[in-house]
Structure formats: structure tokens, C-alpha cells
Amino acid sequence: MKRWRLPAPLLSVALAALWLVLARSASPGNVLLAVLAGLLVPAVFASLRPERPRVRRPLRVFKLVWVVAWDALLSNFDVFSTLVRGLRRPPARRFVHVPLDLRDPTGLAWLCTITTFIPGSLWCEMAPDRSVVILHAWNAPDEARFIADYKERYEKPLMEIFE
Template sequence: MSRLFPAPLLSVALFALWLVLNLSVSPGNLLLGAALGILAPLLMAPLRPQHARVRRPLTIARLIGRVGIDVIHSNLEVAKGVLRAGSHQPRSTFVHIPLDLRDAHGLAALAMITTVVPGTIWSELALDRSVLLLHVFDLDDEPAFIEHFKTTYERPLMEIFE
């Protein structure tokens, strides 16, 4: 069964998305949606060399909630920094963050998190995946930021993926 559906949740999501985007449950759309849901994961399976082993659903829920709170908080902080840029220049800088996370899926999730949280931009990952170079829009205390980043994002991802 796993050979036909290498990613069953993705298959269901693609099928549902096809129907929602077409606003129709006609036989043709049901057939095309099913074909898309079955064929896309099958054709893309060779591009995914390893399967993710996701653990700790409660940690996932807490991380999603924390990222949501941080997105709102960071949006307000960046807006405040932009509005007061004339009187107080933001202290933009690059920060080297040592990483303990090595799982490719965890690093991909970390990249997405840093992308959606305003004020941070993933800049570079060392070839050995030991250090992340991150651009921060306005930074007061670098050691505190690094500790916050590792505690808030990296450690939960390590619990989930490693």
C-alpha cells in the first residue's frame, strides 16, 4: 500500500485542493483530483531521499503556537522599528548561530520558521550544518537572541525530528 501512496496525507491534500480550486465535484474533477493525488507523490518520491520521522505531536502544536505568537510580535517590532527609523536606526546585523540540529527535515522547518518571522532572514548554512548565518533586522543582545532562537525553535525541532 505504501508503494501506491508514499505520502498518503499529501495525496489526500492534493485531491482536496484540486476539488476546492475547481469548485466542482463532477466525475471528471474527481478523476483528475484522484490522478493528481496518486501520481504527484509517486513521481516526486525519488526526489525525497529520506522519510521524515515526526514525533511528539504536542511539541509540534506548541511550536506552531509559539511561531504564530512570534510572527505577530515580530511584525509589531519591525513596524515600530520602521516607523521610528528617522530617530533611532535599527541595529541590523548578521548573527552566527551554532546548531545542534542535523536532520534535513528539521533544518527545512527551521528555514521556513525564520522566513515567516519578520526581522530574520536565513542567510547561509555551513556545509557541515554546524552554523547558521542569520540576518536580524534590529538586535540589542546577541547572546540572548542566540539562546532564544535555540530554545524556542531549534530544541523543539530536535525533539520532533531527531
């Protein structure tokens, strides 16, 4: 006999809890529906879940989080000060083509998330072969320096973490 197991137990619990919170009722019917949703949704969509990423240097994650938080703070200040000045000296907004060395799908997803998290930057498009990404930068007067900083601050740590 084949044993049935939950593909994502934490997701099951979270879905059931979310169902009850959104329903704003713990009636027997809602509890039954919450349990069914918690059991069935992860099982039905298990084939769509990516394989578990392999984190090679977990302590590097903490340094990357610190860098991203610091950059977000500085970028917030830069965008705010530019808007307060009334765009008398407009920022050097541009689309930047950044060549990528990172190939890991999880690392690329995190790179996209980090880019979009930093105010003033936006991940626009990635080449089908994952060799180049197009970013919109709020203030990048020197494109070569922007690319070098981007690769050093975000891509290189993600390569150390995931590849």
C-alpha cells in the same frame, strides 16, 4: 502478485481536488484528468519524499507553536513601531552566525521555516556541514544574546522534538 498502493493517499486526494478547483469544471474529462494526476504524481515522485520524521515529544510541539506565535506578534510590533518612528533610531540590523547543534533534517527544515516566519528575521545560508547558519536579524543590538535566545527558544525545543 505484487499489490499496488498509493504512496500518499491524502496528497492524491488533495491533488485531484486542486485540479478540479483550478479547472472550475467537473466535466468527465476534468474528473478523469484529476484522478490521473492524483494517482500518478505521488507515485512518480515517491522517491523524492523524505523519510517520515520521528517525533519524540509531540506535546512539546504545542509549546513551540505558542512561543513562535508570541514571538511573531512581538516582532510584528517591533518592526511596525520602528517604521512608524521613521527610523529616527534605526534598528541594529546585522547578519548573525549561529552555531547549530541540531542535525535532524526535518528539525533543520522547521528551524528555517520558523526563522523566516518571524518578521524581521531571515534564514540566509547554512554551512555545508550544517554546523552554522547565517541569519539576518532586524534588531539585534547584542549578538551573543540574540544567539542564546535563538538557540533556547527555537533550536533546543526542535532538538527535543526530533532528536
